[in-house]
Amino acid sequence: MKAELGRPGAPNPGDLQIAQMVVADIPEVTRIEQLSFSTVWPPNAFYNEIKDNKLAHYFVGRIASRVVAYGGLWVILEDSHITTIAVHPELRGLHLGERILVQLIDEAMERGASWITLEVRESNLTAQNLYTKYGFTMVSTRRGYYSDNNENALVMWAGNLKGEIYRNRLRTLKEELLKR
Numbered sequence: 001m002k003a004e005l006g007r008p009g010a011p012n013p014g015d016l017q018i019a020q021m022v023v024a025d026i027p028e029v030t031r032i033e034q035l036s037f038s039t040v041w042p043p044n045a046f047y048n049e050i051k052d053n054k055l056a057h058y059f060v061g062r063i064a065s066r067v068v069a070y071g072g073l074w075v076i077l078e079d080s081h082i083t084t085i086a087v088h089p090e091l092r093g094l095h096l097g098e099r100i101l102v103q104l105i106d107e108a109m110e111r112g113a114s115w116i117t118l119e120v121r122e123s124n125l126t127a128q129n130l131y132t133k134y135g136f137t138m139v140s141t142r143r144g145y146y147s148d149n150n151e152n153a154l155v156m157w158a159g160n161l162k163g164e165i166y167r168n169r170l171r172t173l174k175e176e177l178l179k180r
């Protein structure tokens with residue numbers, strides 16, 4: 001898909017529309033999931049999350065009606081946890097993942113979360129860079145967390161979301177993102 005960018009009628013990252021994930025999105029989300037992760041969620045996991053889990057908030061990014069990115073979050077009182085985030089492999093590096101992450105952080109803040117956390121593979125430097133950009137720091141390691149290769153998970157965390165320093169940082173990053 002990336003090769004088509006710039007051609008007339010081709011997908012334009014600026015056209016990304018973010019919306020709540022609905023059941024009809026699940027086949028496209030599952031396809032991106034399969035292209036993105038070595039272990040994938042069971043087929044009914046997204047369905048259960050968006051239909052049954054009141055703590056869960058899932059979003060898709062669409063360009064020209066096609067799902068190209070998605071992400072999910074749990075918010076439990078002041079605690080929020082990013083459960084997943086992925087961009088179609090052919091559209092990476094175009095700040096779509098960043099747009100989804102901002103959506104998740106905004107959602108967590110709007111719902112009153114004071115901190116946000118996630119797990120990321122030790123080898124996944126791309127995702128770690130993205131999270132670091134948004135104020136996440138590594139707080140601990142879960143040894144052998146990923147069962148496919150026994151890889152460690154880094155637990156990353158951003159705290160004091162309600163504080164002025166974090167809000168200002170987020171505002172600045174969002175302004176830069178909008179200019180792209």
Ligand SMILES: CC(C)(COP(=O)(O)OP(=O)(O)OC[C@H]1O[C@@H](n2cnc3c(N)ncnc32)[C@H](O)[C@@H]1OP(=O)(O)O)[C@@H](O)C(=O)NCCC(=O)NCCS
Nearest residue numbers: 036085086087092093094095096097098120126127129130
């Ligand atoms: C992680 C992922 C969601 C990032 O999405 P993306 O759209 O490709 O990334 P973006 O273009 O929004 O980049 C945002 C930031 O991520 C980091 N980043 C992105 N691509 C990178 C790369 N190739 N190398 C290093 N850092 C990178 C940078 O910090 C970048 O900010 P910058 O451009 O100001 O330097 C995407 O790579 C993906 O879907 N990966 C597979 C699934 C996955 O690993 N999900 C995370 C699970 S914890």
